[in-house]
Amino acid sequence: MTCYYFAAEKMNKPHKDIDTSTEEKIKKAARIVFHRKGFAGARTRDIAEEAGINLALLNYYFRSKEKLFDIIMLESLKGFMQSMTSVFHNPDTTIFEKVDVMANRYIDLLKEEPEIPLFIMSEMRHHPEKLIAEMKPRQFLMGSAFEQQFKAAVKTGEIKNVKMIHFIMNLLGMLVFPFIATPMLRSMTEMNDESWNSVLEERKKLIPQWIKLMFENH
Amino acid sequence: MTCYYFAAEKMNKPHKDIDTSTEEKIKKAARIVFHRKGFAGARTRDIAEEAGINLALLNYYFRSKEKLFDIIMLESLKGFMQSMTSVFHNPDTTIFEKVDVMANRYIDLLKEEPEIPLFIMSEMRHHPEKLIAEMKPRQFLMGSAFEQQFKAAVKTGEIKNVKMIHFIMNLLGMLVFPFIATPMLRSMTEMNDESWNSVLEERKKLIPQWIKLMFENH
DNA sequence: GTCTATAACGTGATAGAC
DNA sequence: GTCTATCACGTTATAGAC
Numbered sequence: 499m500t501c502y503y504f505a506a507e508k509m510n511k512p513h514k515d516i517d518t519s520t521e522e523k524i525k526k527a528a529r530i531v532f533h534r535k536g537f538a539g540a541r542t543r544d545i546a547e548e549a550g551i552n553l554a555l556l557n558y559y560f561r562s563k564e565k566l567f568d569i570i571m572l573e574s575l576k577g578f579m580q581s582m583t584s585v586f587h588n589p590d591t592t593i594f595e596k597v598d599v600m601a602n603r604y605i606d607l608l609k610e611e612p613e614i615p616l617f618i619m620s621e622m623r624h625h626p627e628k629l630i631a632e633m634k635p636r637q638f639l640m641g642s643a644f645e646q647q648f649k650a651a652v653k654t655g656e657i658k659n660v661k662m663i664h665f666i667m668n669l670l671g672m673l674v675f676p677f678i679a680t681p682m683l684r685s686m687t688e689m690n691d692e693s694w695n696s697v698l699e700e701r702k703k704l705i706p707q708w709i710k711l712m713f714e715n716h
Numbered sequence: 717m718t719c720y721y722f723a724a725e726k727m728n729k730p731h732k733d734i735d736t737s738t739e740e741k742i743k744k745a746a747r748i749v750f751h752r753k754g755f756a757g758a759r760t761r762d763i764a765e766e767a768g769i770n771l772a773l774l775n776y777y778f779r780s781k782e783k784l785f786d787i788i789m790l791e792s793l794k795g796f797m798q799s800m801t802s803v804f805h806n807p808d809t810t811i812f813e814k815v816d817v818m819a820n821r822y823i824d825l826l827k828e829e830p831e832i833p834l835f836i837m838s839e840m841r842h843h844p845e846k847l848i849a850e851m852k853p854r855q856f857l858m859g860s861a862f863e864q865q866f867k868a869a870v871k872t873g874e875i876k877n878v879k880m881i882h883f884i885m886n887l888l889g890m891l892v893f894p895f896i897a898t899p900m901l902r903s904m905t906e907m908n909d910e911s912w913n914s915v916l917e918e919r920k921k922l923i924p925q926w927i928k929l930m931f932e933n934h
Numbered sequence: 935g936t937c938t939a940t941a942a943c944g945t946g947a948t949a950g951a952c
Numbered sequence: 953g954t955c956t957a958t959c960a961c962g963t964t965a966t967a968g969a970c
Binding site (some may be wrong): 675 | 752753755825846853857881884889900901930
């Protein structure tokens with residue numbers, strides 16, 4: 499525990515080794531393998547190999563496969579829910595501006611890590627008790643700026659009188675489904691990487707337009 | 717191989733034991749366990765227990781876990797794709813009638829077996845080589861009545877000039893996503909069984925309306 | 935901290951009695 | 953056809969040298 503360590507922490511600028519430290523290498527490898535194969539399908543040997551280290555080191559740093567998994571899952575969940583929550587709780591944007599931000603931010607996020615939604619949905623199905631508590635989904639909507647705006651807009655007739663959950667289902671469904679059904683959808687139309695990418699880019703603009711058409715009163 | 721057996725077959729009315737035969741009991745149990753836990757997470761012991769039989773019998777009837785899985789997966793895939801394919805290849809319905817049939821048929825189907833979509837998507841991610849060939853997704857759209865109708869309708873301006881894949885993504889996304897994200901969605905709004913069910917029923921009518929709003933030119 | 939070797943355990947599959 | 957008992961193997965986890 500040297501002076502340098504503290505200095506780095508205070509400056510909020512961890513010493514450069516942090517990106518290449520063994521611990522970080524293992525976490526990075528674990529993310530890849532767990533996302534691809536799920537908890538049950540992943541082997542600690544795969545993770546060790548992916549990280550370029552020995553199997554024993556994995557247990558040295560994280561004690562068990564499950565503990566390592568919990569860490570990866572928590573981070574993935576945070577990445578997936580966090581931006582969503584912050585958008586929905588922002589009182590300074592309108593409903594449709596929120597949709598616009600969501601579409602752009604999420605499609606970019608999921609282009610980086612396309613396996614995240616299916617990973618989360620799968621694992622949530624397989625161990626619900628563990629994850630439902632973790633992600634606190636109630637806080638996501640209940641009492642949010644979005645909820646208030648939605649109720650108000652229904653009252654004024656600005657948007658149609660439909661349950662809020664339909665709005666969420668449609669928005670998330672259109673946003674996330676392509677990343678869940680990728681192999682099916684891509685092979686249905688034999689898209690190469692380029693056209694798949696351009697379809698995703700188009701959806702950034704189209705989804706907000708579609709949501710307006712579905713829910714706005716005119 | 718008795719006379720009765722043939723008689724039953726000819727009458728297309730298999731003798732009553734077929735529902736309760738050991739083989740069928742195992743398949744039924746395997747469906748439940750594989751759908752819930754996936755291939756990697758399911759244990760043959762779980763399946764045997766669920767079926768109320770001994771582990772050895774499972775191998776006696778199906779030789780291996782993988783062979784049993786292949787049978788279950790093929791049937792699930794067939795159930796999931798078959799109705800979709802038949803709707804999309806029917807030349808006697810309009811585009812929007814197809815959507816209507818899809819919404820009603822699929823929501824009913826998935827209310828019966830809600831785990832199917834996530835099961836298929838998960839396993840397709842984990843062993844793509846095996847499943848892509850099986851489901852022949854190209855035949856689903858390419859050369860279908862739907863494809864021809866869609867192209868024609870874009871030409872006449874009846875529907876907007878958008879790529880067909882967006883239509884499919886939105887329809888399937890809105891239809892299937894609620895069954896993929898069930899635990900998240902339900903806990904977000906604390907829905908009980910009754911209100912969850914009524915939301916699904918509402919969507920049978922709403923999804924066709926939304927699709928029209930999104931894609932029809934007016 | 936990192937490795938090799940090995941223990942401890944869980945799981946798929948089979949042998950063999952009935 | 954169905955069972956109990958057991959094998960064979962793969963995987964997680966640990967001991968112990970360096």
